[in-house]
Amino acid sequence: MTLQTSDSEQDVLSRLQWRYATKKFDASRKIDPSIWGHIEKALVLTPSSFGLQPWKFVVITDNAVKEKLPPLSWNQRQVADCSHLVVISRLLEMTAAYVANYVDHVAKVRGLQQEALSEYKGMVMKFLESNSPEFLCEWMTRQCYIALGNLMTTASMYGVDNCPMEGFSRGAYDELLDLPSRGCRAVVVCALGYRAADDRYSRLTKVRFPASQLVINI
DSSP states (O other): OOOOTTTHHHHHHHHHHHOOBOSSBOTTOOOOHHHHHHHHHHHHTOOOGGGOOOEEEEEEOOHHHHTTSGGGTTTOTHHHHSSEEEEEEEESOOOHHHHHHHHHHHHHHHTOOGGGGHHHHHHHHHHHHTSOHHHHHHHHHHHHHHHHHHHHHHHHHTTOEEEEEOOSOHHHHHHHHTTGGGTEEEEEEEEEEOBOTTOGGGGSOOOOOOHHHHOOOO
């Protein structure tokens, strides 16, 4: 789906009105690889504090693996019946070595000398040194929800249904998917695919408080 300048505003709002937390996916329908490619690129483009991208995105399409997940997910079938399941995971830890590697990457991509990034690197290192490992893990967890929002919105723009889920055992996912050995731990999952024709939730009117109750203008 391509948004045209003339009607992009209406398209965006209509897509957000259209989406809902899909409760039942049509397991026979899969996301076209080209569509998924766009969604994945948008996911990678998610903004993060300092640009550090303290996450890994575990994309599961293997049906055998997905079938093992409902018992670990409060017996919710979305994780098995969706086309793609994304486990948004935080890094195990945020370290000086990770920051140094990222700064090196920035220098290479932008064709800069390391000295040009010394102030930025010092700022990030001060942030790390001023906070406990526990705080940094919580910070990385919160960052993951920025990626979740971006993923859901982008998928909706392409007409792909989605359902964010916190109802699962993070530890069990970590163990089954061997995430610690991959340098991360599960935070939140998002099931993506296409709604089943008989998902009654798709026909419910969306309920939101009016802007007058939610938006504070100063």
